[in-house]
Amino acid sequence: MADFVFNIAKGRVAEFYNRVDSNDPANSAIVVLALATSGLESDATLKDKDDVVALVSGTTNEVTNVGYARKILTDADLAAMAPDDTNDWMLLDTADLAFGAITAGDAWSKIVFAYDPDTTGGTDSTLIPLTSHDVTITPDGSAITITVAGFYKAA
Numbered sequence: 001m002a003d004f005v006f007n008i009a010k011g012r013v014a015e016f017y018n019r020v021d022s023n024d025p026a027n028s029a030i031v032v033l034a035l036a037t038s039g040l041e042s043d044a045t046l047k048d049k050d051d052v053v054a055l056v057s058g059t060t061n062e063v064t065n066v067g068y069a070r071k072i073l074t075d076a077d078l079a080a081m082a083p084d085d086t087n088d089w090m091l092l093d094t095a096d097l098a099f100g101a102i103t104a105g106d107a108w109s110k111i112v113f114a115y116d117p118d119t120t121g122g123t124d125s126t127l128i129p130l131t132s133h134d135v136t137i138t139p140d141g142s143a144i145t146i147t148v149a150g151f152y153k154a155a
Contacts, residue, residue, distance in 0.1 A: 002134060004046075004047050008049075008051075013154070014152070017152070020078060020115070021078045028117050029072050029116045030077075031113075032073065032112070033114065034063045036060075036064075036107065037106070041058050045058065049129060052114055052124040052125070066102070067100055067139075068099065068102050078092075091150045091152075092152040093150050094148065097111070098143065098145045099143065104139055113151055114128055133148055
């Protein structure tokens with residue numbers, strides 16, 4: 001298992017990030033969801049999924065711990081988009097992901113960043129998975145904070 005970019009988002013992650021950062025459209029956001037360890041499909045299978053409905057349609061499931069809710073990242077949560085001309089790359093970053101107190105239950109193995117073009121009317125079928133990141137979290141009732149230093153880097 002490793003971090004990866006979903007095939008549907010290859011070459012598009014920075015543009016989706018820029019759309020949210022620029023409020024174009026106004027209700028767009030980056031949505032972060034956690035995937036449960038139990039039943040998690042292989043990275044090779046997951047990276048072919050084109051929306052969040054497909055992502056959790058096999059044996060892979062979103063976590064169901066009490067206290068868990070998806071993180072909705074708007075422009076205020078995103079670092080300003082700017083190329084790093086010294087290192088010749090584009091690094092996209094967000095604020096730390098604070099989930100609050102999460103009860104025991106599902107162990108977490110991945111977090112997924114997805115693009116939502118309309119947080120007021122979108123559904124999981126319109127959420128485009130962008131990147132997946134390995135995590136090892138066993139909730140125990142404590143607050144969970146995840147730092148993903150640069151969730152996407154184009155070099």
